[in-house]
């Protein structure tokens with residue numbers, strides 16, 4: 034094998050038609066495929082590397098794919114494995130995940146599912162390959178998180194302290210401050226980076242599917258359970274389970290999570306025996322969980338279990354030093370994507386950015402720069418900025434224009450609504466009031 038410029042993928046399957054299908058998909062994705070129809074040939078090809086990803090079938094005559102996954106874990110631990118099988122046996126799934134397979138795909142799958150799985154694996158690899166810069170000096174970035182400000186340096190330091198343990202981490206911060214980025218950085222910076230990172234949106238699990246989603250089910254556990262299926266906990270075994278929007282977890286979800294954490298084991302729906310699982314839990318919340326505890330909507334015992342280490346991401350307006358760095362990054366990134374020259378962004382514009390409250394935080398800034406890159410060429414000027422950004426912040430109002438509290442509230446509501454594209458749900462969340470209250474206030478404003 035000669036060194037290829039594009040990532041090379043080793044495809045292993047005893048079925049020739051499957052190999053051919055995979056080979057074509059890899060070509061379409063711009064990857065360089067090599068094929069082997071048994072484990073011996075696969076190992077031969079690996080020795081002659083480089084191989085950036087292995088996609089293997091599990092059930093093969095003579096030597097099974099499980100042996101290959103084990104061999105890879107021992108000899109090529111840096112090469113990720115995507116496992117494909119036509120026999121979704123639970124034991125196999127859990128087994129290969131433990132051995133270090135990163136992704137698991139069950140036949141039959143669509144081209145789209147295959148492409149997504151491959152991209153996830155390769156993206157994870159990119160993050161991992163990044164070298165952390167020297168520890169003493171201020172860092173401009175950490176695993177793709179940008180920020181040179183002191184609060185971000187502190188975030189990097191805490192992430193480093195999570196490297197060799199499985200302590201639970203609660204990441205808090207307003208919407209768009211980078212909570213999910215931090216969760217991924219913790220995982221890919223950890224000693225368990227080669228194991229899976231599994232994300233689950235706690236607010237989106239319907240209560241009736243809850244147990245089966247979290248803990249899996251065995252065949253016949255309920256009508257429609259035609260095969261064994263692993264839950265989020267087993268899928269993440271050995272790695273990280275990211276509980277996103279934990280503040281939106283229903284009472285039932287909270288109770289089940291607490292049980293799983295306390296017992297360190299989970300029972301599949303319909304199974305008789307519990308299984309041990311070893312996962313690090315990272316949760317994220319943009320709600321005020323202590324307030325929810327006082328109101329009785331979030332369990333205090335669960336809160337303390339999830340919050341051994343707390344990482345708080347300050348809103349962007351409290352780390353304005355990072356704004357030029359972020360603007361520059363997004364400007365270059367989106368310009369490159371669109372094949373354009375980066376925009377020139379004068380100091381006057383950056384000053385306006387520094388005075389603006391950014392209710393949507395980094396995400397809002399990212400979208401704004403993206404829009405500017407699409408719509409503009411050359412130099413950005415004040416006219417290109419949305420109207421609500423050019424309004425002076427209420428606290429900057431000159432003494433002779435002193436206004437009432439009601440007026441400041443009015444201006445702020447309108448500003449946030451504009452920033453959120455008139456989306457009342459998001460605006461209400463940012464303002465810390467419910468939608469009904471926002472509707473009433475808007476009625477009052479005419």
Ligand SMILES: Nc1ncnc2c1ncn2[C@@H]1O[C@H](COP(=O)(O)OP(=O)(O)OP(=O)(O)O)[C@@H](O)[C@H]1O
Pocket residue numbers: 177178179180206207208209210211212213214215317319395396399
């Ligand atoms: N420090 C950062 N450096 C670079 N990009 C960032 C940073 N923080 C956030 N982003 C970008 O902003 C967007 C939002 O980040 P992310 O999804 O991690 O936020 P979040 O806190 O999980 O938001 P939400 O609460 O709305 O889910 C992403 O596109 C992310 O890439």
Ligand SMILES: [Mg+2]
Pocket residue numbers: 212213277317
């Ligand atoms: Mg998020």
